[in-house]
Amino acid sequence: MKLPIAVLKRFLSDDISFSLGELAEKLTNQGLIVEKISYPRELFEESLFSAVLADIKKDSSVVHCTIKCGAKTYQIRVEDWGVPPLGSKVLINLSDTNRPSPIPWEGGKDSVVFPFLISIDPEIPEKEPLFEILIGNEPILDLEITSNRGDCLSMAGIAREIGAGFGLKTVLPEETLSEENWEEEFSLENHDEELCPFYSGKLIKDVKIKPSPWWLIKELCLFGLRPINNVVDITNLVMMETGQPLHAFDAGKIRGKKVVVRKAYPDEKIWTLDGVERALNPSNLVIADSTSAIAIAGVIGGLDSEVTPFTSSVFLEAAIFAPYSVRKTSR
Numbered sequence: 209m210k211l212p213i214a215v216l217k218r219f220l221s222d223d224i225s226f227s228l229g230e231l232a233e234k235l236t237n238q239g240l241i242v243e244k245i246s247y248p249r250e251l252f253e254e255s256l257f258s259a260v261l262a263d264i265k266k267d268s269s270v271v272h273c274t275i276k277c278g279a280k281t282y283q284i285r286v287e288d289w290g291v292p293p294l295g296s297k298v299l300i301n302l303s304d305t306n307r308p309s310p311i312p313w314e315g316g317k318d319s320v321v322f323p324f325l326i327s328i329d330p331e332i333p334e335k336e337p338l339f340e341i342l343i344g345n346e347p348i349l350d351l352e353i354t355s356n357r358g359d360c361l362s363m364a365g366i367a368r369e370i371g372a373g374f375g376l377k378t379v380l381p382e383e384t385l386s387e388e389n390w391e392e393e394f395s396l397e398n399h400d401e402e403l404c405p406f407y408s409g410k411l412i413k414d415v416k417i418k419p420s421p422w423w424l425i426k427e428l429c430l431f432g433l434r435p436i437n438n439v440v441d442i443t444n445l446v447m448m449e450t451g452q453p454l455h456a457f458d459a460g461k462i463r464g465k466k467v468v469v470r471k472a473y474p475d476e477k478i479w480t481l482d483g484v485e486r487a488l489n490p491s492n493l494v495i496a497d498s499t500s501a502i503a504i505a506g507v508i509g510g511l512d513s514e515v516t517p518f519t520s521s522v523f524l525e526a527a528i529f530a531p532y533s534v535r536k537t538s539r
Contacts, residue, residue, distance in 0.1 A: 209350075209351045209352075209353045209360070209361060209366070210348055210349070210350055210351075210430065210431050210432050211348065211349040211350075211351055211363075211366055212346070212348045212427070212430035212431065213228075213346045213347050213348070213349070214344065214346040214430065215363060215427055215430060215431075216363065216366070216367060216370070218363075218379065218381075219363050219364060219366075219367035219378055219379055219380070220367055220370065220371060220376045220377070220378065220379060221371075221376055221377035221378070221379050222376055222377075226374060228245065228347055231349075231370070232245070232349065234370070234373045234374065235349070235351065235366075235369070235370070235373075237373075238369055238373060239354065239357060240351050240352070240353065240357070240360055240366070240369065241351065241352040242349050242350070242351060243350045243351065243352050244349075244350040245347050245348070245349055245350070246347070246348050246350065247345055247346075247347055247348065248343050248344065248345055248346070248348070248430065249339075249345065250314075251313060251314065251348075251429055251430070251432075252312050252313055252314065252339070252343055252429065253301050253303040253312055253313070253314055254303070254339050255301060255302045255303040256299055256300070256301055256302075256312050256337070256338040256339050256342070256343075257277055257299075257300055257302055257335055257336065257337060257338060258277075258297055258298075258299065258300075258328060258332045258333065258334055258335065258336045258338055259275045259276060259277035259282075259297070259298055259299070259300040259334065259335070260275070260276045260277075260295065260296070260297060260298070260334055261273060261274075261275060261291075261292060261293075261294055261295060261296045261297075261298050261325065262274045262275065262276040262281065262294075262295075263294070264291060264294055266288065269287060269288045270285050270286070270287065270288065270321055271285070271286050271287070271288050271291045272284075272285055273285070273286050273291060273325065275298065275300055275308070275310075276334070277300055277302070277334065277335050278334060278335035282300065282308040284308060284309070284310060284322060284325075285320065285321045285322065286310070286321065286322050286323070286324060286325055287321060287322070287323050287324065287517070288517070289324070289417060289418065289437075289517030290322070290323050290324025290325060290418070290419050290517075291324070291325060292325055292327045292419075296325075296327050296330070297327065297328050297329065297330045297332060297334075298310060298325045298326060298327055298328060299312055299325075299326040299328050299338060299342075299422070309322065310322050310324070310325045310326060311326075312326070312343075312429075313429050313434070323419075323436075324418075324419035324437075325419070326419065326422055326425060327419070327421070327422070328342065328422055342422065342426065343426065348430060351366070358451070359451070361451050362447075362448065362449060362450050362451030362452075363448060363449045363450075364378065364380055364449060364450055364451065365451055367379075381449060381450075387410070393411060393465060394409070394411055394459075394462075394465045394466070394467065394523065395465065395466045395467070396409055396466075396467050396468075397466070397467070397468045397469065397470075398468075398469040399468065399469060399470040399471075400469060400470060400471060400493060402530065403493045403505070403529060403530045403533045404469045404493060404505065404527060404528065404529050404530070405528055405530075406527060406528040407469050407525070407527040407528075408525075408526050408527065409467060409523055409524060409525050409526070410523070410524045410526075411459055411521065411522075411523055411524075412459075412521065412522040412523075412524055413520075413521045414520070414521070415439065415519060415520055415521055415522050416520075417437050417438065417439060417515065417516070417517045417518075417519050418437065418438055419435070419437065419438065420435050420437065420438045420441040420442070421438075424438075424441050424442065424445060425441070427445060427448075428441055428444060428445060428448075431444075431448050433448075437515065437517070439456050439515050439519070439522055440456060440515055443455065443456050443524070452526060453506070453526075453527075454524060454525060454526050455503060455509055455524075455525040456515050456522050456523070456524055456525075457502060457503070457509070457513040457515070457522065457523040457524075457525065458513050458514060458515050458516065458519045458521075458522065458523075459521040459522055459523040460519070460520065460521055461502075461512060461513045462497045462502065462513060462523060463497040463498050463499045464497055464498025464499065465498075466497055466498040467495065467496075467497065467523065467525075468495070468496045468497070468498075469493070469494075469495060469496075469505065469527075470493075470494060470496055471490045471491070471492065471493060471494070472488035472489060472490055472491075472492040472493075472494045472501060473488075473490070474489065474490060475487070476488045476494075476500065476501060478494070478500070478501045478502075478503075478504065478510050479510060479511040479512065480504065480508045480509065480510060480511060481508055481509045481510070481511055481514060482508065483511065486504070488501065488504070491536070491537075492504060492505075492537050493505040493506070493529065493533055493537065495525070497513075503525075504537060505527070505529050505533070505534070505537070506527075506529035506533070506534035506537070506538075507534060507537050507538045
């Protein structure tokens with residue numbers, strides 16, 4: 209479990225006055241062993257600059273982007289959905305000037321076509337070095353979380369531990385939610401309350417798939433995760449903040465407008481998000497629509513219901529699955 213100090217500060221009521229050494233010692237004494245202390249420079253490339261999206265030329269689903277950084281221009285190919293408006297201020301990675309990249313993390317410059325450009329504050333001057341401005345250098349603690357401390361597999365859980373040790377209050381993210389009754393459009397059935405004691409879902413309409421804002425991309429990277437798009441990224445961030453896994457389905461791909469929690473049928477198969485066809489058996493708990501499985505419960509989603517740039521509505525899952533079932537199935 210990665211503990212970025214920059215993110216931890218949002219979960220504590222007062223400024224952190226203790227040293228990094230004191231924090232590491234306190235956590236270790238509380239049973240959360242600090243295995244390593246690292247810094248963002250180990251995760252991100254340092255040659256990051258602000259640039260301007262000067263020109264775009266569309267070619268089917270790929271856009272040829274001209275990026276202007278000072279007196280120089282660079283050509284980058286980007287997927288259509290990931291291109292911001294012309295004139296936007298964007299980030300460019302010039303660690304290899306022969307292969308400029310819009311991806312700031314290490315190992316992200318090897319693509320032929322990049323998924324998206326990252327928009328940044330338009331007030332940042334062109335060709336401005338960005339590392340200190342956008343990333344900083346606050347440390348990241350790698351914690352070993354033992355199997356009996358699942359309550360600490362989140363920022364909220366770790367913040368509670370730190371707050372108890374140093375006499376600080378925990379601050380949880382504020383929640384705002386407006387909703388309408390969607391039960392006339394979707395039905396939800398749970399056929400196995402032993403393996404799934406709680407299952408809930410929300411239907412979210414009028415969704416626009418686009419790249420996440422920089423603050424969200426940065427936080428995911430500090431946690432060791434890679435950004436995908438705004439919908440998938442926010443579910444991952446909520447999981448890291450609260451410890452509650454979420455999964456987003458493309459609601460338009462759920463056949464029969466029906467979500468069913470059940471055991472897999474004999475010889476049932478599913479193509480999962482990693483592009484692998486997996487054989488299921490009746491000991492596996494799945495999430496299904498009216499026709500077939502669309503996810504392996506608590507393990508991995510299905511490729512057929514994946515959120516893509518064409519998604520316009522999302523079925524958002526929040527559930528509790530029996531840990532022993534998840535462990536057994538994931539093997």
